Amino acid sequence: MADSVLQLSKLISDNSSHLVSICSGRGFTIPHLNDQYTEDSENFRKNTQCAETASIIVAAALQLVATLSPPQQSSFAIFGGHYKSASVRIALDCNVPEILREAGDKGLHADEIAAKSGVDGKLLARHLRFLSNYHTFREISPNVFANTRLSSVLDSGKSVDDIIANPHTKHDDTPGFVAIAEQVTGDLHKSTGYALEAMKDASSGLSPFQRAYNEPLPYYKWLETPENAYRFHRFGIMMRGFGAMQPPDAIEKAYPWNSLPQNSVVVDVGGGIGTLAISIARAYSHLKVVVQDTEAVVEEGETICKDVFPAGLTSGNLSFEAHDFFSPNPIKNASVYILKNILHNWPDALALDILRQLRVSATPETKLIVIGTIIGYTCRDYGKGIENVYKDAPEPLLPNYGAANDIGYVMDVTMSALFNAKEFTIGDLKALLEVTGWKVVRVQRSAPPHNFFDPVIAVPV
Template sequence: MAESILQLSKLITDNSSHLVSLTASRGLTIPHLNEQYTEESENFRKDAQCAEAAAIIVAAALQLAATLSPPQQSAYAIFGGACKASSVRVAVDSHVPEILLEAGEQGLHADKIAAKTGVDGKLLARHLRSLSNHHMFREVSPNVFANTRLSGVLGTGKPVDQIVANPESKHDDTSGFVAIVEQLTRDLHNAFAYGLDSIKDPLGRSAFQIAFNEPLTFYGWMEKPENAYRLHRFGISMRGFGAMQPPDAIEKAHSWDALPQDSVVVDVGGGVGTVGIALAKAFPHLKVVVQDTLAVVEAGENICKNSFPKGLASGRLSFQGHDFFTPQPIKNASIFILKNILHNWHDTQALTILRQLRGSATPETKLIVVGTVIGYNCREHAKGVESVYKEAPEPLLPNYGGANDMGYTMDITMMTIFNAKEFTIGDMKALLEQAGWRVVRVQRSVPPHNFFDPVIAVPV
């Protein structure tokens, strides 16, 4: 025990010194917890060495806390998460982050916050105090609260009066992160309580279907007329997940320069072309095809007419309506991309998608599956796979422990909503092999950029 404490403490001390030295030498700044969040304040994390040092510090600090805290307290912090999610929903739906942004560093009394959105000030104060105990908000003086960096990301940046006057457009023209928060804490919060019911269900229903007594899938449910706002918000939330990934991540996912002139790259289920446009701009020797439903690709073409008209005019970028459960029409692809697709579907449906691609692949075609690769929490690797990934040092968990929690949370979320999953390397290998593909390489990223882990496979 004593040796472990000293090891963890040394990791914190050594990497803190290293991080401070790195940021100073590179003209970067580590923001204070209580300063207002901005995208620019996160610039130090774009440096790979800084990001790794920060991840080690966080992982060691959380493991040290788990070691020294009473086990009942540590356990309660986990199973009591529903209380915190409830408080976050209260704060977000009451527009507290936006109100406090307008109030400034001096903060605002809970009664005055409450008066702006019609809630009970005394009850609101209790929610905010609970969150401030975890540095999400700051209690400046009794019942007076201000934003921190954590609560700053829960705000849209819009004027409160504008949101109250038109709540349906709250998330329009935002990063999408608050849409994610609202979706998880409002609509899906109930579904998480039915996880046990789902894994025991003889009909194979998802926790979402049981919670909402809904025979339709999540997507089918959202397409009901009464769920128009939910569907609109969901689209914006997907943009929020995209914003959490490094802007150049797709460019680093493969050696695109090495592909021959006019190589065809197909982004299957590529939405409105976020990835396709980035590739076509960065690598003009490629021919990029973005496939999705007709309505989505039509929207993508309209976006591209403004953002990248030369790509469309030259034929270097094109959009094609296609259902990925049906035979793949392009037979000469050098690369197929599946970005954040497989984790939305049960294994049987994911197999269909993969087999349709395999049926149209040439012997030289490569498949790039992009998503969150779930690490084992033991030091065990998949054999026969090249792994570009640096594990956390001992005695930390190899996958950076609590510093790398979002992927595991996403895995439970996918199981809850879709009866689907984020994949371990073992899961991915097994699924791809059933569909006629062989994994040859996995490129895993250090937190916080672990939503973008390309897995490369070739035809068997």
């Protein structure tokens, strides 16, 4: 153990010096924990060397904590995670980040925060103090709290008066990260509590979500019911939030779009409100990009597109159509079909059906791009026939950077909770594609921290 501690400490020390040196030489600033988050504060991380070095530091620090902390304490931090989630949900619903932003650096007493939210100040203070222990908020003086870098990313940017007057539009015109936080601490928090029951009664086909809400409808159909109008609207903004967490050039690196001839058809199957398709259509005006989804989602997408990219609709560069991807695709001349974050929404049997339907409609030259989260193994032995698709972290770290790169694994549990589905290891995905007549020709794994954008290109066989 002593050797491991020294190795981890050396990784932290050496890479911290390296990170500071790179940032000093290139004029980057590493933000303080109590600084407020801005896009510019992340500029240092846009440098590949800085991002990789920072990931090694974080992975080593977290592994050192797991090594030196009493195992009971480390275990409690894991199985007690739902307490943090519950406290964050309270902070979001009470608009605490926005209230503290308007209060300024001097912070605000919990009683005054609570008065704006209609809750008990003493109880709210306990939750904010709990979160402050993890640097999400900070207690400046007894019961007086202010934002930190962590809590400021939970700020919608709206005025408190506007949110109170128009609660249903809280997430409109925002980056979408707060919508993600609401979803995770709300529906997902409750749903994952029934994961064990769903696992023990898998033959019923009921997802943890359906058990938690005593709901016969699958999650997406449930979202479309009238009583869930707020959730449905928030879901679209949440997906935009996931898109914002990806590198701006991610889609450009996913495929050589310029190599496609004029008027080539690109179909974003299950493309939601068109976030990805709009990016492609804007950058590559020679393409005809079609977004397919359910009728309700398509209507939402067209409405949004009229505001953010009206030229695409009027030029015909971008279009929307309703389509059920469990039936053959009506577009038979597609150069590219895209499945972005689709297969992970369905159990394997239904994922296979989606892939088979696309294979029926594909030409011999059609390319299929599956974009999602490729789950890395936590061991270094990838097994025969399974390629190592990303750079391993240095020893003695876990090859996948461990807890420094855990969002993909959170997404995997999320898919299980909502849909009885999963994110895929590269071995899982290759097997699924091969059974349905597709062959993987390229895998591009994103570097940690994971950004849910791992394009896998397949061709018909």
